[in-house]
Amino acid sequence: MTRRVKALRVAAIAAVLGTVLAGCGSPTSGGGDAGGPAAASSDGDRTLTVYAAASLADTFDQLGKDFEEAHPGTTVALNYGGSSGLVQQLTEGAPADVFASADQKNMTKLTDAQLNDGEPTIFATNTLTIVVPADNPADITSFEDLRKGGVKLVTCASEVPCGSATQTVEKVNGVTLEPVSEEGSVTDVLGKVTSGQADAGIVYVTDAKSAGDKVTTVGLPKADQAINKYPIVTLKDAKNTELAAEFEKLVTGPQGQEGLKKAGFGAP
Template sequence: MSISRKTITALLAAGALAAGVAGCAGSSNTPAATSPASSSSSISGEITVFAAASLKATFTKLASDFEAKNPGTKVTLNFAGSSGLVTQITQGAPADVFASADTKNMAKLSDAKLIDGTATNFATNVLEIAVPPSNPASIASFADLAKSGVKVVVCAPQVPCGSATETIEKATGTTLAPVSEESSVTDVLGKVTSQEADAGLVYVTDVKTAGEKVKGIPFPESDKAVNTYPIATLGASKNKELAQAFIAAVTSADGKKVLDDAGFGTP
């Protein structure tokens, strides 16, 4: 049977149209499968980390290392006494991560349902006596801090280092008469380095960070108050993926080495 030229032309045109439709259907699926946005697992953006004052040196390094390993990220750090940071957070201060110098202050946020999930303990710390290099009051023990005329500075009771001081006082039956109670351990250290005080109770890590600016005097009673440091993502965080990645970096082997080098213990 013969087919007219007109019929052949019509059949060819229909085949080309069908092929074009099939081609369009295939091309619409391809970008979805290979789209960089859907396949990329890299992190980016900014987070704000609220951390205990005693973590200033280590977290500054950890944040710098984190940003270097993750281009496109920025970590803003806010250091203060843990209790003060808790107050800021409960009053609505924007933060993504909180690292406390004790579990009590972290528990306040947990009880208020302001953290995401559960906190992770990542370090421990104990107190040490810091004195000016010349040790003008001849301090040699914890009991010496209670001697008449000794100008000793401590943290306020609500601050973790202040709570630890009270614990040791009770355990040893020693009552101190501080000339001032500071809102953070770095403020206590500052009073000693400026020689406004004969002695101050700070963490072993603070003494190490201060170097030759102070002389550290360890005392055996410090093991009566070992502070455990927890870290957590805050529920109000707008970048929880990045916050969790930073916490993972802090608790990683590399993070542990930074903390170990600074004098922190392992929980």
């Protein structure tokens, strides 16, 4: 075989290998620009985990969907519960990116544990009301009726924001209530009323509104003496602090504020 033939074969093999190697290169390498499909695929799907007070469920469900639409490839995982229980989970190491509390007391527990990235921002307020089943079997028409014999009243536990606010209302009215059970979240209280397991419950006005015609509301005297302020913050160990900060801005910005207003929340 001549040297010329050998050289041609070597060149052909080199060309084939070059094509194969080019095809095996990094997706972000090569001539594509940073905004192209290859660059986008390198990021992969992202999950933003938000721990939020149970009373925020309806509003945050919608805001989560809005956020996902604005951030393709991002999933918003929402974990709802009583604020005190959520803080306990976070201090014990549960992974999350954002925390929204139904009161400042539980947010302070989180900041005292130095789990926050930046200062919390107040984004909403809420007050309490009495709810009874639509047919009102115990014929409750006033705050005083909650103390009638045989009335099955349900409230939030004292460590939960709605429970702490209930205690404040009791104090300013000079009354001590005797609930048959104390629940770990306001949605649990509402659930017992709507299912007929309780004659009455004390919940946030937003929860009463979300229940619609399943409940009837009864005025709670001096409820304005126990207004809960809702703070939100990005967490120090957030996997994606930029996404977390953007979600926080959505909640505190015009779009989030409009959604919260529709749900019955007060302004910050």
